[in-house]
Every structure is written in C-alpha cells, then in structure tokens.
Amino acid sequence: MIPSPARRFLARHTRRAWEPAVRLARPLTEALVTGAPDPARPRSRRLTRRVPRALGLLPFRTIDLVLLGDLALTFVLFGGGLSYLETEAAAARSPLDQQGLMFAALAFSLPLALRDRWPLAAWRSAFLLVPLGTVVSRQFLHEVPYTAAASIMYVLVVYAVAVRCERHITVGVWIVSFLAAWMIHPNSTALVVGTVSVTVLFGYNVRARRLAAGLLAQEERRSERALAAQAALEERARIARELHDVVAHHMSVIAIQAEAVPLQASGDARRLEEGLKEIRALSLAAMTEMRRVLGVLREGDGHADTAPQPGLGRLEELADTARSAGLVVTLKLVGDLARLPTAVSLSAYRIAQESLSNAMRHAPGSTVSLKVARYGAELHVQVTNSAGHRSPEPSESPESPESPDERGHMGHGLIGMRERVSVLGGRLWVGPTGTGFAVTAILPISEDA
Structure with a gap:
C-alpha cells in the first residue's frame, strides 16, 4: 500500500499533468458536440422586407435578406462548383460518375445555407462534408484539393461561428480546422490556418464590438430611466409646493372665519350655524388638498414658494x-x-x-x-x-x-x-x-x- 504522503504527492502531480489536457478538451468538446451559439440578434429593418400582397398565401410575412442571400450564394456555389468539378474530371479522364461529382459539389456548398440560423451546426456539417468531398475531388485536383466553392463556404461558416459563439468555442473550431487541414493536405496547412485565423480574429472583433455596443445601449437606457424618474420626483415636489400654497390659503381663511364668525353672529344661533358650516366646508377642502400633497410629495427641501398661484x-x-x-x-x-x-x-x-x-x-x-x-x-x-x-x-x-x-x-x-x-x-x-x-x-x- 502506498504511504499517504506519497499518495498525495502522486495525486497532485497527476492532476497537474491532466490539467492542460482538460483545458484543451473543453473547447474541442463544445465545438464538436455540446456547444451552442448565442441567440440571433434582431434583424434591422434594412435587412428585412415585407411579403407583397400578391404573395399573401406564403406562410411567412417578412423576407430575411441575409438568409435569402445565403441561399442564393449556396445555389451559385453548388452550380459553379459542379461545373468546375465536371470540367476538371473530364480533363483528367477521371472515372467518377455524375452522382459522385454532385455529392462533392453539395459538400462544398450546402453548409452555407445553415450558417445564419444554426452556425455551429453549419460548421459541424462542413467539418464532416468537406473531407468527404475532398476525397472525391483530390483524385483529379493534384495540387490543392480545395475548390473555390469549398474555401468560400468554409470561411463564411467559420466567421458565423466567431460572431455568434463564445471565445473558447471559437478556439476549438480553430484547433479542429488546423488538425483537419494538416491531415487532409499537409502542404497547404499554412495557407488554410492563415485564412481561418484571419477569419476568426475578424469575427471575434465584430462580436466584441456588438457586445460593447449592447452594453452601452443598456447603460444609456438605464441612465435615461433614472433621469426620467428624477425629473418626475422633481416635478411632483414642485406640484406639491403649489398645492401647499392652496392648503395655506384655505387654512388662513379658516383661521379668519373662526375668529370672525362669533363676532358676526352676536349670539344669533342661525348665523353662527351658517358660519360653522362654511368653516367645515373649508376644512374639508383643505384636508382634500393636504391628501393630494402627501400623495405626490417625495422629498421636502424645507422651502415653499409662497407667491400667489395662477388659475x-x-x-x-x-x-x-x-x-x-x-x-x-x-x-x-x-x-x-x-x-x-x-x-x-x-x-x-x-x-x-x-x-x-x-x-x-x-x-x-x-x-x-x-x-x-x-x-x-x-x-x-x-x-x-x-x-x-x-x-x-x-x-x-x-x-x-x-x-x-x-x-x-x-x-x-x-x-x-x-x-x-x-x-x-x-x-x-x-x-x-x-x-x-x-x-x-x-x-x-x-x-x-
């Protein structure tokens, strides 16, 4: 049995040896299997169009111009890539049939149609389909087995991942791209890694700017709400000061009436009763105004404007x-x-x-x-x-x-x-x-x- 100090020493050094592997495994695992992109940003009005009334039977009411552009580019890359592969296969007298060439053209274009809604799924499908398509095309493409369609598609898919995913997922995509390029065609690894690196850095910069702009807009909205609340409190205090003058007016009249009514009545019970009714009405009005003051007043500064109020x-x-x-x-x-x-x-x-x-x-x-x-x-x-x-x-x-x-x-x-x-x-x-x-x-x- 291993002594306890030796066991602790072995466990500590074993954990230190595994830590780099664990750090590396996390971005790779999330990039290939478990990772998920951020929610899509709301599309600006310039990038959406309403469906014309003549097409009112369609199941959607707006047209996303970005998605429409991706679908159009997918179709162009598929058609252009298929024509190119057929030409190169004919020139090299390759025995490939039409189905094999069409599969390669689809592998080099289809993931692009997914990049706007599902960027990680688009990259994962590209990671699987591009090597398979390369196996077909490299039989007659002897120098670099990557067609222009495959290069354009992969760059756009990697850019979508860098813009919509967290940094460690993007790092995992870069590592997997490097390993795949080295295994498929070692001589072109530097070119592929350089292109992917530039794309990743550009996409990450766009993502950082968008996040900073979002935080700034959030802070501006919070500041505006605070300013509006402060303005409301100041306005309520000003209104309360004005109502304070109304209450002071009522109380002054009540004090004068309370002093004058007994003198005016001179023992006449009817006139005394009328005077007391008038004092009661003024008191109720003052109480009503006082309730309004208490309802709107939030902060008192100890000062009240005593100038006569207009009407x-x-x-x-x-x-x-x-x-x-x-x-x-x-x-x-x-x-x-x-x-x-x-x-x-x-x-x-x-x-x-x-x-x-x-x-x-x-x-x-x-x-x-x-x-x-x-x-x-x-x-x-x-x-x-x-x-x-x-x-x-x-x-x-x-x-x-x-x-x-x-x-x-x-x-x-x-x-x-x-x-x-x-x-x-x-x-x-x-x-x-x-x-x-x-x-x-x-x-x-x-x-x-």
Missing part, C-alpha cells in the same frame, strides 16, 4: 403672451369656470401653459386652438396646434418618447402634465393629430375640493 382667470393673459410670441391663439371658454376648486383651476392653467410653450418651441408661428369647458363634474382642457413654419425635429418632438421633455433634459413638460392629471385622478391624451399636435386633459371636479 383659469388668467387664461386671456396667457393667450396674449403666446400671441406676442408669434402664435395665432383662439381661446374658447365653455361653462361656469368661476367656481372651480383651486387645485383644478391651477392644474388646468399649467397644462394650457405648458401646451402653449411646446407649440412655441416645436411649431413656431402655428395656429393654436385652446378650449376649456366644464361639463358637469368634469373640466376638459384641449389644446391643438398646427405644424407651424417648420416641422419639429425627431429629437425635439414633444410626442416622441425619446424627446428631451420625456428624458428630463430640457424641462418636464409632458411629465408635469401627467403628474398633475394623476394627482387629480383625471385622464390625459397627448399625440400627433394630422400635421400638428394635440393635448387633451379631463380633470374631475370634486365637491369637497
């Missing part, structure tokens, strides 16, 4: 300001707008203000229709503008989800509208209409607001 009574002034900036503004007011809750009036004013500001920025000189209407317990705000003197650029269009307003880079217009409407429990629609743009908001009018 629908200043819409004419707002329209005049827009007209002085070059817009043609038509203002239409419908219904009783005098007795609206302060928060509703303020939100409607801000939505109209931001819509006119967007029209000034993105459609200067346009015609704007501003309509504010009260229908029962709802207030409708609709602002529609035409295209103006110039069409908005894609990067600055307010309706675009990638616009600066949405990302928080150049103001919080659309975010602010959505936050104001959500605070009041209303609905908002924004989007293009014809050549222009429309904003429609429906704000509920609460009795206790």
